Amino acid sequence: MTAPTTADLRRARDAVRGADLVELRLDGVQDVDVDGALEGRRCPVVVTCRPAWEGGAFAGSEEERLRLLQRAVHLGADYVDVEWLAASRHPAFADLTRWSSDRIVLSSHDFEGVPADVHARARDMCRYGAAVVKLAVRAGRLSDSLRLLELVPLLQGGQRSVLIAMGEAGIATRVLACRFGSAWTYAGAARSIGQIDADVLLSQYRYRTITRETALYGVVGLPVAHSMSPAMHNAAFAALGLDAVYLPLPAADVEDFLAFAEGFGVRGASVTIPYKVPLFERVRRTDDITRRIGALNTLKRESDDWLGRNTDLDGFLQPLRERHVVLAGCRASILGAGGSARSVALALGSNGARVTVHARDADKAARVASLADGHAGEWPPRLGSWDLLVNCTPIGMHPHVGQTPVPAEALGTGLVYDLVYNPPQTRLLREAAAAGCGTIGGLDMLVAQAEAQFEWWTGVRPPAGVMHAAASARLSEWSSR
Ligand code: NAP
Numbered sequence: 001m002t003a004p005t006t007a008d009l010r011r012a013r014d015a016v017r018g019a020d021l022v023e024l025r026l027d028g029v030q031d032v033d034v035d036g037a038l039e040g041r042r043c044p045v046v047v048t049c050r051p052a053w054e055g056g057a058f059a060g061s062e063e064e065r066l067r068l069l070q071r072a073v074h075l076g077a078d079y080v081d082v083e084w085l086a087a088s089r090h091p092a093f094a095d096l097t098r099w100s101s102d103r104i105v106l107s108s109h110d111f112e113g114v115p116a117d118v119h120a121r122a123r124d125m126c127r128y129g130a131a132v133v134k135l136a137v138r139a140g141r142l143s144d145s146l147r148l149l150e151l152v153p154l155l156q157g158g159q160r161s162v163l164i165a166m167g168e169a170g171i172a173t174r175v176l177a178c179r180f181g182s183a184w185t186y187a188g189a190a191r192s193i194g195q196i197d198a199d200v201l202l203s204q205y206r207y208r209t210i211t212r213e214t215a216l217y218g219v220v221g222l223p224v225a226h227s228m229s230p231a232m233h234n235a236a237f238a239a240l241g242l243d244a245v246y247l248p249l250p251a252a253d254v255e256d257f258l259a260f261a262e263g264f265g266v267r268g269a270s271v272t273i274p275y276k277v278p279l280f281e282r283v284r285r286t287d288d289i290t291r292r293i294g295a296l297n298t299l300k301r302e303s304d305d306w307l308g309r310n311t312d313l314d315g316f317l318q319p320l321r322e323r324h325v326v327l328a329g330c331r332a333s334i335l336g337a338g339g340s341a342r343s344v345a346l347a348l349g350s351n352g353a354r355v356t357v358h359a360r361d362a363d364k365a366a367r368v369a370s371l372a373d374g375h376a377g378e379w380p381p382r383l384g385s386w387d388l389l390v391n392c393t394p395i396g397m398h399p400h401v402g403q404t405p406v407p408a409e410a411l412g413t414g415l416v417y418d419l420v421y422n423p424p425q426t427r428l429l430r431e432a433a434a435a436g437c438g439t440i441g442g443l444d445m446l447v448a449q450a451e452a453q454f455e456w457w458t459g460v461r462p463p464a465g466v467m468h469a470a471a472s473a474r475l476s477e478w479s480s481r
Contacts, residue, residue, distance in 0.1 A: 001188075002028050002057075006036040013041060018202045021078070021184060023048055026068055027058035034071040046105055047072035048081035055111050066092055073100045079132070084108040084125050097128050106130035110137045111166070114147045122151050126159050132183050134162040139170035139194075141252040142260035148173060149263065152181050162186075166193040168225060168250050172264060175205050175247060179212055179264070204234050205245055215244040216264055217457065220257045220279075220299075221272035224248040226478075228421075228471045229270050232450045235470035236462035244458075254278045261301075268457040269299045270450070276339055283308035292371065293342050298453045309456060312343040315449025316419075317351070319440050325388070325415065328352030333377065333386035335405050336393035337364035340419055344390050345372040353388070356381070380406045389432075391418040396426040398478075404428045411435040421446045422475055447471060 001016065002025045003009035009029055016022050022041075026032050026049040038045065049068050050056020058065055072080045073096070084106050086093040097104045106125050114137045115121060125133045133155065139145060148163040155161040163180040165173040174196055177185040185207070187198035201207045219229040225248060233246035244267075251257035254275060261269065271279050276295040280286065283296065286308040290296050296308035320327065330353045334341050337359035348355050349372025356377035359365035365376035381389065395405040397420045408431040416432035421442030429439045447468045455461050 001025060004028070004030055006031050006033045009037050010039070013037075013043070013045070016043065016198065018198050019043065019187065021046060023081075023186070025050065025056075027051070027056040032068065034068055034075060038072070038075050038077060044078040046079040046081055047077040048105075050081075051083070051086075054083045054085065054107075055109050062086070062090060062093075066090075066096065070096060073103060077103065079103050079105050081105045081107050081134075082130075084121070084128075087128060088124070094128070097130055101129045102131050104128075104130040105132045105134050105162075107134040107136070109166075113138050113140055114144050114165075118147060119151065119154065122154055122161075126155070132160045132162060134164070136164040136166055137170075139165035139167045139173075141256045142169050142172070142249055143256050143263065145170055145172045146259065146263040148180060152179075155181060168194050168248070169252070170194050171196070171247050171249075172260075175201065175207065175245065176210060176214075176216070176264070177207075178210060204231060205247075206234070206238060209243070210245055211243070213243065215242075215267050216247070217244060217268045217270075218247040218249040218266060219270040219272060220249045220251050220275055222250050222252070222274060224250050224272065226422075227272065228446060228474050229272075229450060231470040231474040232447065232467040233270075233454060235466050236451075236454050239463050239466045240458075240460060242458065242460075251275065254282060258282075265301075267301050268453070270453055271297050271299060273339075280308060282306075289313055289346065292346055295339055295342070297449065298456060300457055310343060311449040311452035311456070312340060312445075313347045314452050315445045315447075316340075316344055316347050318448035318452075319417075319444035322444075323438075323440070327388075329354065330387045331385065332356070332388040332390065333358055333381045334368070335359070335380070335389070335391045335395075337361060337368040338392065341368050341392035342371060344392055344419075345369065345374065348372055348388075348390075349374065356386070380410060383410045383412050387414045389414060389416045389437075391416075391420060391426075391428055394420065396420050396428050398422045402427065404431060408435065411437060413437060415440070418442055419445060421471075423479065424472070424475060443468070443471060443475070 001012040003012050021044045023046040024037050051058045082097050087097045145165045160183040162182045174185050187201050188195040219227050237244045280296045283306045290310040293310045296310050298309045300307045332348045332353040332355050334357045345368050355372035355374030357365040357369040358377045358379045358381050369375050395403050404427040411432050415438040417440040418426050418428050419442040420426050424441050424443045
């Protein structure tokens with residue numbers, strides 16, 4: 001908890017729900033007052049006053065900082081954070097650490113990366129006999145968390161510790177704290193260092209139920225912070241009571257993901273942009289449809305090897321099946337010639353539809369159309385030239401919600417299927433409905449492809465509606481921001 005004044009800090013402290021321990025950051029408080037910060041507390045606290053030289057906001061002298069920390073110890077604060085560098089440079093901080101060792105969190109932060117001397121640093125920190133040793137480093141890659149995992153054996157034998165990799169790529173250290181032997185994890189709103197809100201950690205990730213045995217899944221891509229997949233898959237795991245958790249995995253490159261997945265025993269992953277093709281090229285065991293698409297969206301670990309599959313095709317067809325749409329002989333116009341257009345063309349072509357692909361690049365359109373024995377058409381398609389129109393471009397997607405790929409005048413009768421799911425109701429779908437067309441939004445496909453992934457990994461179908469509700473909730477959260 002950080003706040004501009006002591007009164008605000010106290011209010012923020014008392015508003016925390018679900019935490020076992022609240023860290024009170026005195027640095028950044030204008031009228032810093034330890035007594036005021038601790039008064040009337042209802043929950044155990046860690047008192048921290050981080051100096052600017054260790055990434056904090058305290059600009060006063062070291063003497064003043066020492067006095068504040070000593071006062072916190074005197075007043076019975078449950079824990080007081082002392083920087084390892086302060087203890088190693090100033091005897092007075094080292095004395096405070098030794099005299100009050102049972103309440104000291106001895107901390108070290110590196111905001112640049114994983115320091116080369118991280119092992120030596122951890123060993124030196126253990127010498128002080130502090131209650132908890134906290135090492136926080138910056139993760140530039142998912143696999144940087146493996147460097148912290150190497151410290152676990154070193155810290156065993158009575159020394160309590162907290163190991164954190166800051167940044168989005170360090171999410172495993174925050175959610176899977178038990179695998180790092182961490183005494184606790186840090187939650188909060190500081191996104192730049194990868195913090196997750198306490199309520200998300202507790203409800204979406206089910207932090208308190210995670211053990212070393214909990215199966216790990218995730219979505220690999222870059223970026224993945226916007227992904228709906230963690231909300232959907234975690235909701236399904238929770239609904240079925242499965243001991244599994246699903247994380248966003250922002251891999252720096254394919255090697256980064258593979259190293260992380262190997263090190264942490266990832267059992268399965270959804271794959272998104274930009275790794276659908278590069279991972280397809282790395283994985284030897286795929287099925288015929290996936291090979292024809294030339295990209296995968298799902299990985300599954302089996303017998304120390306990766307199996308790849310593309311569930312987009314089935315995901316696309318599912319909402320059409322539910323509406324009993326007859327594809328044989330149907331005139332289908334696909335807008336766009338990218339990755340999703342390839343799956344859609346194959347799905348439609350293999351079900352007997354007569355496919356035309358419309359894209360701003362005619363050559364690309366022709367290549368995609370050939371997957372379905374179709375042909376390239378003009379951009380945009382003419383009124384009355386289709387029975388089914390599928391938007392496989394990102395036009396109309398958040399934040400460009402005012403855009404549409406086809407002018408309202410060109411929308412006659414027929415069925416319009418927009419793959420865009422954010423927002424769930426695009427301008428294209430609104431104008432299509434007004435023109436008398438049937439409509440299908442991208443959320444249905446998103447959910448259907450995720451349900452197929454989940455079933456492939458676990459052998460169990462998620463309960464109907466669970467993933468849809470989780471994705472809808474995440475989307476409304478998004479639009480209310
Ligand atoms: P992609 O591989 O990047 O392909 C996008 C296609 O749209 C390309 O052909 C691109 O043309 C074209 N395009 C982009 N902007 C355009 C514009 N202003 N005018 C004309 N054409 C334009 O993307 P993707 O993976 O196929 O995804 C496309 C959309 O589908 C995204 O919004 C994505 O979120 C959505 N999607 C939804 C689901 C789902 O489950 N609902 C699944 C997959 C994708 P160029 O090649 O000329 O650039």
